[in-house]
Amino acid sequence: MKMIKQLVIAIGLMLPMICAHAEVDKRARDLAASCAACHGTNGKSAGGFPVLASLDKGYFVAQMKDFKSGARPATVMHQMSKGFTDEEFELMGGFFAAQKR
């Protein structure tokens, strides 16, 4: 039983990696799409707001966490960031990192 359970979890963890190249993670894509009014479609802002496309994932996640904790001051991102979980930061970070500028 335990072994089967572990196997299922292992396959579950691998699945996103297997699929990563074939298809974008739709949950990540849809979450990221809600940022486009300010940061542009797929993070390609035309000005004023930072470009998120091709931002390093680690940098992205760190910024989101800093906005959330208040460590990085902001006009609006402190409010936006609080609406998401850390896992969602990872998802969005992966999506934006894969977008070309």
Added chain:
Amino acid sequence: MSLDRRDFLKLGVAGIAVGAFPGLAFATSEIIPKKGQRVVIVGGGFGGATAAKYIRMWSNNKIDVVLVERNPQFISCPMSNTVLGGSRTINDLTRSYDTLKKKYGVKLVQGEVTAIDTQKQTVMLAKGHLGYDRLIIAPGVDFMFEQIEGLNAEVTEKSIPHAWKAGAQTVLLRKQLEAMPDGGVCAISIPKAPYRCPPGPYERACQVAFYLKNNKPKSKVLILDANPDITSKKGLFTEAWKDLYPGMIEYRANAMVTKVDVAGKAVSTEFEDVKADVLNIIPPMKAGVVASLAGVVNVDNRWCAVDFISYESKVHKKVHVIGDSVSAALPKSGYMATSQAKICAAAIIELMQGQAPDQAPTIANTCYSMVSDSEAMHVAHIYRFNAEKQAMIAAEGGGVSAQRSEVEGMLAGHWLENVLNDVLM
């Protein structure tokens, strides 16, 4: 299909013909022959145009999209109050639909949808019909003129503009302010919530005051609000009025306009009659009339209830509703319409492939308000689907600006460019 008498009259000959003899729907020609899976979208505003672009983009152009819009060009309501203040012209807010056609292959049909047959899955225009597999209704709002005695569409076009759809009426209202004598009064009336753009009327009061302060400093702005209090960004607006326009803006709560005297330039509330040199009555609103033609208006005879996973109507399958027409505890904004459009687009693509859509949609909304030519403030929230309540609920952490600022004034301008690009480019 539940049509009230007014809607039937508005429908005109085409609608009555379809209503009475459904077979006649096919007496007209097919405007663009349907091949393969097709989504028809009624209304090319913030919601409809975004849905068109995103369905094409996210389906790798596999799903055919026909967008039906009555106007030849897109005119943005967001920032249209600054046309009254004078820092923008209506041309600055006007965009073309060309990129949606050329870059994304959206098929654009210019015209008025006059009837919808949800049984035959057909949309009717004067020049013919369009068949669909799924329909998105995104008509924005229409006005409940019947709630204000003396007011009708013609009056708003000629003498008492609501200017709550950006365009000719915005320009007319600006001209009336230019013609107003110094020492005059501009009255702005606000309907009971829910209405399109909660902070919009208070932003408008700022923009009108901005123009008057610089050109006719003895004049006044009188706000007649049907609501018991300022409905959005209250602290920030009252502060801006006090600091930037001292003594110029008078606010009256619980002042619902019920009657207008067009020739005498006066309005009546329950308590008083008010005369003004320029009258800007923002009438109560409901889902765009075309939603009732499709029979999807089912809340208070005004709004459309939807499933927030897919924005499918609670009345008819395969008919989705997005934007201002939706019944929800969500602000009716352009940003919100784009957010809903993307969730709807993603869900439709999945449903057309027999897959389940995302069960936990999460969306954002922000509205910047310009209180002068340079300063702005915002309200921002994330909304997450709550399965138990079957509703979109504001996540913790949202809120308004700490204070109005020039930094946010700059950002508001950039927001307009970026959001219009996201909708149309």
